[in-house]
Amino acid sequence: MTHPSRPQAVITGVAETPYLRRATAVTTGGVLADAAVAAVRDAGLTWSDIDGLAVSSFSLNPDHAIDLAWRLGLKLTWVADFFTGGASGVDMVRAAARAVDAGDASAVLVLAGDHFGADAFTAMTADFNTATRDLLTPLPYGGPNSLFAMVTDRHMRLHGLKREDYGQVVMAQRAWAAKNPAATYQAPLAVEEYLAAPMVATPLTHFDCPPVVSGGNAVVVTGPARTTRAPRVAIRAIAASFNSDAQEGDGLSTGLADIVRDGFWNAAGLDADDCDVMSVYDDYPVMVLAQLQDLGLVADGGVADFIRGRLAAGGYPLNTSGGQLCAGQAGAGGGLHGLVEVVRQLRGECGPRQVDRARLGLVTGYGMVLYRHGASASAAVLEVES
Amino acid sequence: MTVLGARCSACGRVAFPPRLVCRCGEIAWVDAVLSVGHVETLTTLRADGSRPQSSPVVLATVRTLEGVAVITRADSCLIERDTVRINFEADALWARPIST
Numbered sequence: 001m002t003h004p005s006r007p008q009a010v011i012t013g014v015a016e017t018p019y020l021r022r023a024t025a026v027t028t029g030g031v032l033a034d035a036a037v038a039a040v041r042d043a044g045l046t047w048s049d050i051d052g053l054a055v056s057s058f059s060l061n062p063d064h065a066i067d068l069a070w071r072l073g074l075k076l077t078w079v080a081d082f083f084t085g086g087a088s089g090v091d092m093v094r095a096a097a098r099a100v101d102a103g104d105a106s107a108v109l110v111l112a113g114d115h116f117g118a119d120a121f122t123a124m125t126a127d128f129n130t131a132t133r134d135l136l137t138p139l140p141y142g143g144p145n146s147l148f149a150m151v152t153d154r155h156m157r158l159h160g161l162k163r164e165d166y167g168q169v170v171m172a173q174r175a176w177a178a179k180n181p182a183a184t185y186q187a188p189l190a191v192e193e194y195l196a197a198p199m200v201a202t203p204l205t206h207f208d209c210p211p212v213v214s215g216g217n218a219v220v221v222t223g224p225a226r227t228t229r230a231p232r233v234a235i236r237a238i239a240a241s242f243n244s245d246a247q248e249g250d251g252l253s254t255g256l257a258d259i260v261r262d263g264f265w266n267a268a269g270l271d272a273d274d275c276d277v278m279s280v281y282d283d284y285p286v287m288v289l290a291q292l293q294d295l296g297l298v299a300d301g302g303v304a305d306f307i308r309g310r311l312a313a314g315g316y317p318l319n320t321s322g323g324q325l326c327a328g329q330a331g332a333g334g335g336l337h338g339l340v341e342v343v344r345q346l347r348g349e350c351g352p353r354q355v356d357r358a359r360l361g362l363v364t365g366y367g368m369v370l371y372r373h374g375a376s377a378s379a380a381v382l383e384v385e386s
Numbered sequence: 387m388t389v390l391g392a393r394c395s396a397c398g399r400v401a402f403p404p405r406l407v408c409r410c411g412e413i414a415w416v417d418a419v420l421s422v423g424h425v426e427t428l429t430t431l432r433a434d435g436s437r438p439q440s441s442p443v444v445l446a447t448v449r450t451l452e453g454v455a456v457i458t459r460a461d462s463c464l465i466e467r468d469t470v471r472i473n474f475e476a477d478a479l480w481a482r483p484i485s486t
Binding site: 131134135136138139140141142145146147149150153154198199200201202203246247248371372 | 403409426427428429430431432443445447454455457458459476477478479
């Protein structure tokens with residue numbers, strides 16, 4: 001089959017605001033604006049250079065991208081709202097790159113982030129969509145933790161895993177977070193502490209659930225000649241899949257399996273294990289493992305061996321910011337968090353957690369629970385230009 | 387109150403919750419009463435943001451005889467693979483053991 005073409009557009013700027021727990025002095029518009037200004041500066045552009053805007057944010061409601069354009073003082077030829085949850089970051093970068101390649105815009109600002117007030121997160125999960133409002137909230141279901149508890153239970157029994165195996169995913173990311181001063185949780189985590197934590201929804205504890213934070217992430221996508229900022233980060237492959245199983249499967253295979261089946265690695269001209277650094281969307285440890293399987297990075301039947309061998313050995317270049325499980329989940333900002341980290345790794349800006357000679361990076365997005373599990377999946381391979 | 391899924395009279399596929407258009411492309415739905423299934427997965431929800439101090443809630447994924455997955459509140463005596471009857475009790479979908 002034919003593959004979608006590689007974008008000519010490149011990533012020239014990234015930013016992430018500080019991730020804040022239980023913040024009271026910030027607003028959704030404020031964190032998005034802070035991220036936007038920092039990313040445009042990082043790209044070496046001026047504010048008036050921006051002529052495209054994409055945004056993903058739950059708490060921006062009732063405003064949309066066009067309202068944000070007004071409030072940000074941007075005059076645009078291209079604007080888009082994205083509601084694909086954890087996949088929205090990669091989805092927006094894909095759409096922005098296509099818009100730039102087609103000439104509909106020359107410099108697109110891609111924004112994602114949220115600030116949830118005291119009860120706003122609970123209110124959002126209760127009214128997330130029609131099926132949730134009508135069928136899950138009356139149970140009550142308590143938000144997505146209980147749904148991913150059941151996904152984890154299925155995964156655990158299918159692969160013969162124990163709770164400490166999922167703990168190893170969290171502990172490995174904590175080891176990276178210890179080298180990231182921006183991470184919410186930087187202290188090392190021992191397996192005894194992980195196992196002793198009270199249950200949120202069996203078999204998940206709070207260590208398995210990303211801490212909700214307030215924050216914003218931003219990326220600037222431009223044509224290759226638009227800025228002199230160096231080094232630029234190119235997009236070698238980028239793809240997405242939505243509603244791949246109509247919510248009828250076991251939730252242990254994501255749309256990434258479809259993307260790979262449709263030739264993602266061929267389009268990138270790479271094998272699955274060629275990437276030097278990886279951000280795999282980590283709303284829950286089970287989904288990190290499921291995506292690694294879908295991507296071909298962990299063999300069928302090899303999950304336990306991967307966890308107890310490669311991951312436990314330390315230094316595996318996965319979710320090197322600490323991921324959302326340690327750095328925090330800034331709502332829709334989580335969809336750009338891993339992408340910003342990979343771009344910084346590829347540019348060699350990660351200080352004590354820098355992965356040596358990182359040239360190729362993998363980013364995935366996953367999310368938007370419709371009823372039982374996520375319905376959106378996206379992936380990109382990024383490459384730093386020499 | 388019974389649980390109503392939707393059966394496509396063109397291809398036979400059953401959906402819950404009901405969809406607007408079947409994956410086969412037709413809008414040819416007839417009601418399908420979903421009543422019996424088996425427990426596929428259970429979880430006990432101990433705490434959440436809206437109910438920090440409340441008693442545990444047991445939830446189940448039930449696979450009905452028609453093959454669809456339904457998420458329900460569940461009796462705490464249930465274990466995986468138990469056969470259950472599903473019903474709406476007030477607004478909430480419940481799975482109760484079938485006494486034999």
